[in-house]
Amino acid sequence: MKTYKSKFGYRMVGFVTLILGLIISTLVFNNEPFGAFLFVGGISIVVYAVVLYLNFSTVYIIDKGILTVKCGIFYLKRFDISKIKSINKTGNIIASPAPSMDRIALTYGEYDVIILSPKNKMDFARELTRINPAIKNKLLD
Known part of the structure; x- marks a missing residue:
């Protein structure tokens, strides 16, 4: 099990x-x-x-092929890493479990997207692609 803290949202x-x-x-x-x-x-x-509270309590947990996104007591959702298709940089300001504006978007399922802001985006993306090599990691583009 690996836990990634969210980047602090100074702008927010x-x-x-x-x-x-x-x-x-x-x-x-x-x-x-x-x-x-x-x-x-x-x-x-x-x-x-x-x-x-949301800044300090937002975490992303990778365990046994599942990504758990926890944002305080307000948000808890699990994603099957095998269904993640891509990881992209994004500047989207849509409400999401991402306190920082330094965000990434995970595309999963048919057309679904979740926006996150892990403190160490590259390690986070590497861990996801290690579990599911089919993920297109576009963070390096």
Whole structure:
């Protein structure tokens, strides 16, 4: 069994920080009551905690020909590695179990795709192609 951690999503954390900062700045600029600060601050802490939790809890586990993708308590899915057709670089920003924007796309089944962001993409791809040599590894292109 091999476990690959997801790459940390600095852009996502930066984006959330920017948005929350803008919201709080707007409250300050508009002289909103203290209760509004407490409410928005509480929501901001929860949102920030969830984003950090997803960054630290996303893992990809390869074991006995199965790829298990786990993203906190929100996402758990298993993929048969023998059905993976290709591994590609991607910049797709679609919601996926990939906190980082440094992403790869795995094509499997007929037309299905899952987007991941393993910290060490090359080792991850090598391990998948070791198990299934038919996978087209396009990371080197």
